[in-house]
Amino acid sequence: MTRQIVIPFGPQHPVLPEPLHLDLVMEDERVVEALPSIGYVHRGLEKLVEKRDYKDFVFIAERICGICSFIHGMTYCQAVEGVMDLPVPPRALYLRTVWSELSRLHSHLLWLGLLADSMGFESLFMQSWRLREHILDDLESTTGNRVIQGACKVGGVRHDVSNEKLGSIVAGLDELRPKLDDLVNVFVRDDSVKHRLGGLGVLTEQQAWELGAVGPVLRASGVSNDIRQIGYAAYDELEFTPVVETGGDCYARTMVRAKELFTSIDLIRQAVEKIPEGPVEMKVTGNPWGEFYARSEQPRGEVVHYVKANGTKNLVRFRVRTPTFTNLPPLLAAMKGLQLADVPVVVLSIDPCIGCAER
Amino acid sequence: MRREAQPIEAIEVPDLLARVGERKAAGDRLIAISCAVVEGVNEITYSFEDRDHAFTNLRITVPPGATIPSTTPVYWGAFVYENEIHDLYGLTVTGINVDYGGHFYMTKVPFPFAAPTPAAAPAKEEKE
Amino acid sequence: MGVFTIAKTITGNLFSRPPTSRYPAEPAKRFDLTRGHLAFEPENCRVCRVCMLRCPTQAIVVDREKRTWECDHFRCITCGNCVELCPTDALHLEPAYRSPEADRPGKEFHEIPAPPPKAEAGGETAEA
Amino acid sequence: MAYMKRSPWIIHYDGSSCNGCDIEVLACLTPLYDVERFGIINTGNPKHADIFVVTGSVNEQNREVIRNIYEQMPQPKVVAALGICACSGGVFRECYNVMGGMDKVIPVDVYVPGCPVRPEQIIDGVVKALGVLEEKRARMKAGAPAEVPA
Numbered sequence: 001m002t003r004q005i006v007i008p009f010g011p012q013h014p015v016l017p018e019p020l021h022l023d024l025v026m027e028d029e030r031v032v033e034a035l036p037s038i039g040y041v042h043r044g045l046e047k048l049v050e051k052r053d054y055k056d057f058v059f060i061a062e063r064i065c066g067i068c069s070f071i072h073g074m075t076y077c078q079a080v081e082g083v084m085d086l087p088v089p090p091r092a093l094y095l096r097t098v099w100s101e102l103s104r105l106h107s108h109l110l111w112l113g114l115l116a117d118s119m120g121f122e123s124l125f126m127q128s129w130r131l132r133e134h135i136l137d138d139l140e141s142t143t144g145n146r147v148i149q150g151a152c153k154v155g156g157v158r159h160d161v162s163n164e165k166l167g168s169i170v171a172g173l174d175e176l177r178p179k180l181d182d183l184v185n186v187f188v189r190d191d192s193v194k195h196r197l198g199g200l201g202v203l204t205e206q207q208a209w210e211l212g213a214v215g216p217v218l219r220a221s222g223v224s225n226d227i228r229q230i231g232y233a234a235y236d237e238l239e240f241t242p243v244v245e246t247g248g249d250c251y252a253r254t255m256v257r258a259k260e261l262f263t264s265i266d267l268i269r270q271a272v273e274k275i276p277e278g279p280v281e282m283k284v285t286g287n288p289w290g291e292f293y294a295r296s297e298q299p300r301g302e303v304v305h306y307v308k309a310n311g312t313k314n315l316v317r318f319r320v321r322t323p324t325f326t327n328l329p330p331l332l333a334a335m336k337g338l339q340l341a342d343v344p345v346v347v348l349s350i351d352p353c354i355g356c357a358e359r
Numbered sequence: 360m361r362r363e364a365q366p367i368e369a370i371e372v373p374d375l376l377a378r379v380g381e382r383k384a385a386g387d388r389l390i391a392i393s394c395a396v397v398e399g400v401n402e403i404t405y406s407f408e409d410r411d412h413a414f415t416n417l418r419i420t421v422p423p424g425a426t427i428p429s430t431t432p433v434y435w436g437a438f439v440y441e442n443e444i445h446d447l448y449g450l451t452v453t454g455i456n457v458d459y460g461g462h463f464y465m466t467k468v469p470f471p472f473a474a475p476t477p478a479a480a481p482a483k484e485e486k487e
Numbered sequence: 488m489g490v491f492t493i494a495k496t497i498t499g500n501l502f503s504r505p506p507t508s509r510y511p512a513e514p515a516k517r518f519d520l521t522r523g524h525l526a527f528e529p530e531n532c533r534v535c536r537v538c539m540l541r542c543p544t545q546a547i548v549v550d551r552e553k554r555t556w557e558c559d560h561f562r563c564i565t566c567g568n569c570v571e572l573c574p575t576d577a578l579h580l581e582p583a584y585r586s587p588e589a590d591r592p593g594k595e596f597h598e599i600p601a602p603p604p605k606a607e608a609g610g611e612t613a614e615a
Numbered sequence: 616m617a618y619m620k621r622s623p624w625i626i627h628y629d630g631s632s633c634n635g636c637d638i639e640v641l642a643c644l645t646p647l648y649d650v651e652r653f654g655i656i657n658t659g660n661p662k663h664a665d666i667f668v669v670t671g672s673v674n675e676q677n678r679e680v681i682r683n684i685y686e687q688m689p690q691p692k693v694v695a696a697l698g699i700c701a702c703s704g705g706v707f708r709e710c711y712n713v714m715g716g717m718d719k720v721i722p723v724d725v726y727v728p729g730c731p732v733r734p735e736q737i738i739d740g741v742v743k744a745l746g747v748l749e750e751k752r753a754r755m756k757a758g759a760p761a762e763v764p765a
Contacts, residue, residue, distance in 0.1 A: 011677070011680055018629050018634065018637060019628070019629055019677065019680070035457065037459075037462070037463075038463065038464070039463065039464040039466075039676045040631070040674075040676050040677045040680065041629070041630075041631040041632070041671070041674070041677075042464045042466065042631065042674060042675075042676065042712050043631050043672070043674060043707045043710045043712055043713050044466065044471055044710040044711045044712040044713070045706075045707055045710050046472075047471060047472065047710065047711055048706075048707075048709060048710055051709060052543065053541060056541055056543050056568060057543075059543040059564065059566045059568065059706065060543060060706050060707075063564075063633045063635070063705075063706050063707075063730075064633060065633055065634050065635075066632075066633045066634035066635025066636065066637070066638060066731055067634050067635075067638060069633075069635065082362055110638060113645075125645075126645055126646050129641070129642065129645035129646065129647075130506050130645060130646040130647065132642075133506075133642075133645075133646075133647045137516075140518050140520070140521060141518040141519075141520065142520070143520065144518075144520040144521055144522040144567070144580075145521070145522055145565075145731075146639070146731075146733065147635045147638060147639060147731045148633075148635050148730065148731055150522070150566050150567065158567070158571070159520065209388055210383075210388070210434065210435070210436075211434075211435060211436040212388060212389050212390070212434065212436040212437075223410075225410070225412075227412070229412060230361065230363050230412045230414075231361035232361070232362075236361045292365070293365050293406065293414065293416075295363070295390075295414070302390070304390060304391050304393075304406070306391075306393050306395075306404075308395055308397065316395065316396075316397060317395035317396070317397070319391075319393045319394075319395065321390070321391035321393065325439060326390075326391070326436070326439070328436075328439055329435060329436030329438070329439060330436070333435075353634060354629075354634075355629075355631075355632060355633045355634040356634075358464070358631075464676075464712075466675060466711065466712050468711045468712075471711045471712070505646075506646045506647055507646055507647060507648070507649045507652065508647055508648060510648070510735050510738060511735075511738065511739070511742075515733070515735040543706055544699075544705060544706050544708065545708075559703070560728050561699055561702035561703045561716075561726055561728050562699060562702075562703045562704075562705065562708070563699065563728070563730075564699055564705060564706055564730035565729075565730060566730075584728075584729060584733055584735070584736055585728045585729070585736075586736070586739055586743075587695075587725050587726060587727040587728070587736065587739050587740040587743050588725075588726050588728075589724060589725055589726070589743065589747065590726075
């Protein structure tokens with residue numbers, strides 16, 4: 001029997017911008033077992049809910065993660081609105097939809113870039129991030145910030161966006177589309193990408209479902225599961241089909257995210273076509289009482305915000321189950337039998353967001 | 360906008376594994392295990408989803424510092440949630456497949472979310 | 488095929504502007520809505536303290552007795568909550584962002600001029 | 616830029632940040648902001664780095680990691696705290712696991728505000744850090760220790 005050694009990976013690692021520590025039990029170059037040790041980013045923000053007004057907590061909920069920030073804020077608002085049973089104005093719901101799809105676009109482009117970087121495809125990384133700046137400009141000009149948008153509030157959104165501006169966003173995305181096509185073509189067709197990602201970190205359909213994988217990881221294993229189908233925000237009035245791949249490997253996960261870029265553009269166009277006129281926020285009075293689970297689809301997968309309130313202005317419990325947290329067990333399963341050099345790519349393929357996972 | 364139904368069924372601790380096993384047999388996915396302290400007791404909620412997005416919950420209620428069985432024999436991936444419950448709430452979970460032994464999160468305050476027990480003097484900042 | 492693609496790319500690159508912004512030679516790109524920094528107008532302030540009470544980071548300290556307003560810019564997250572809640576429009580957000588500093592203080596301090604005699608009683612608008 | 620005489624290498628570590636600042640640090644490296652035109656290179660090795668760019672606040676578990684990275688860097692070295700979490704703890708200041716800003720563990724030379732910091736602010740911050748680096752280098756040449764005890 002070969003000797004087993006444990007290689008620590010991270011927390012400060014050139015490939016990962018975030019601290020994730022893995023203990024890799026190795027037999028020569030093969031990973032026998034991987035164990036994450038997390039907690040480098042654990043802040044304990046769920047506890048803060050006891051000190052802050054429930055309306056102000058949205059700013060903290062947004063800062064759970066800087067990449068999917070908008071959707072975190074939105075899901076928190078949905079949870080509170082669910083508890084209080086607030087009828088949110090439809091225009092606000094549509095604006096939320098547009099912004100969450102823009103967030104998805106920027107997050108997926110970011111991820112495609114990071115993946116390219118982790119395989120050593122530097123120019124592809126640069127190209128992805130160059131295109132991402134267009135999306136960030138759209139976000140900044142409509143919400144006021146590039147990354148942490150701060151656009152959602154309990155009972156609606158904080159700014160209205162004029163119909164002309166929405167139209168120009170769609171026109172801008174149409175212009176962007178051929179460039180995205182070129183980019184995605186490289187990911188889909190390029191031999192070096194195929195060879196580097198094909199067959200790596202395979203999760204079967206059953207494994208992915210039973211281990212609790214969510215989002216692109218689950219869809220890449222052939223399960224058509226997209227939380228947008230439950231119809232939160234304005235998604236119940238928009239048409240889309242979840243992108244599903246069957247390979248279950250890193251290449252399939254890349255495909256899912258790459259194709260979702262176009263689904264998002266399409267959803268934004270539909271939302272802008274259908275957006276109703278009207279107010280974008282409602283007056284919220286009183287304090288919540290009750291509990292609610294709000295679920296929504298982040299770029300990384302399903303996020304669950306649970307809110308329990310007892311009629312005071314501070315909530316009793318706020319819990320967030322982030323996609324990366326539940327994607328950790330599937331990641332560990334996918335890493336068994338890998339070579340050490342492939343570990344960074346496979347870790348990246350679940351789109352880990354440690355800031356989210358550890359809160 | 361649609362708001363989904365969220366039935367929560369209260370069950371007893373000894374039934375937990377059997378009921379969770381039923382869910383697995385029905386082909387459900389474990390969404391999350393969340394814990395909350397409500398009026399001095401821990402509510403632990405197991406959320407599931409079937410293939411058509413139907414969202415259901417099972418809930419057990421245990422006193423602070425209690426011992427609960429692990430669901431990892433049923434859902435392998437549940438260890439992340441159960442280690443978290445141990446580290447943040449001070450509940451003991453028996454039979455976890457990957458047991459971090461309290462080193463999942465390293466927190467400045469031990470068991471920051473735990474319900475205050477009458478014996479423990481209130482901490483300086485972290486009182487409930 | 489490949490030759491045509493690369494020829495197109497090369498000519499495209501020759502005749503297009505580089506994507507790189509020329510900052511700091513050119514000023515930074517900003518939008519009307521950009522949340523750069525918080526600006527305070529002492530003349531409009533009625534010392535209601537709502538900005539201090541609802542600030543998510545407690546960056547703002549308002550002293551009613553001394554009639555002072557102080558903001559720690561290294562705590563302010565420019566979320567705009569105070570701007571929205573301020574009953575008298577004494578606060579607003581400017582698109583220009585703050586520059587880095589070598590010292591931690593970075594506090595902005597204002598004395599609020601005393602109001603015309605009758606307005607004092609109207610200060611109780613806090614807690615929206 | 617004339618005032619940028621040297622090519623500082625930076626090392627980036629994410630304390631307990633929310634990622635917002637980290638992706639902006641990365642965005643600085645990419646075509647729109649492209650800090651490599653100033654000779655700034657993001658390295659992964661603390662021994663190669665002149666400027667330690669930290670984002671996020673200090674918590675129980677990463678305190679040692681931050682101190683380790685800082686101590687491994689050669690003299691003269693400069694620490695730039697990016698974002699209000701690194702400056703003061705920010706929104707998370709009152710969380711049970713957060714100790715506060717970076718200055719609780721290592722001496723910070725440049726504080727860059729913003730939540731999250733904008734890439735332009737990062738460039739400004741690094742330029743400012745470079746000024747501090749030059750001062751420290753001059754001090755070392757004169758035979759004095761680079762770090763002045765606070």
